[in-house]
Amino acid sequence: MKDLLKIGDRELESRxxxxxxxxxxxxxxxxxxxxxxxQ
Known part of the structure; x- marks a missing residue:
């Protein structure tokens, strides 16, 4: 499972x-x- 950063409706892999x-x-x-x- 990836630890995604979710901002609004966007999911980012990079922080x-x-x-x-x-x-x-x-x-x-x-x-x-x-x-x-x-990203």
Missing amino acids: LFTGTGKYGSDALIPEIIKESGS
């Missing part, structure tokens, strides 16, 4: 949250999230 305010371009965010393993 790693990535802040997005420090990046110079919003275009970088999808790649950063992918590489970090966060």
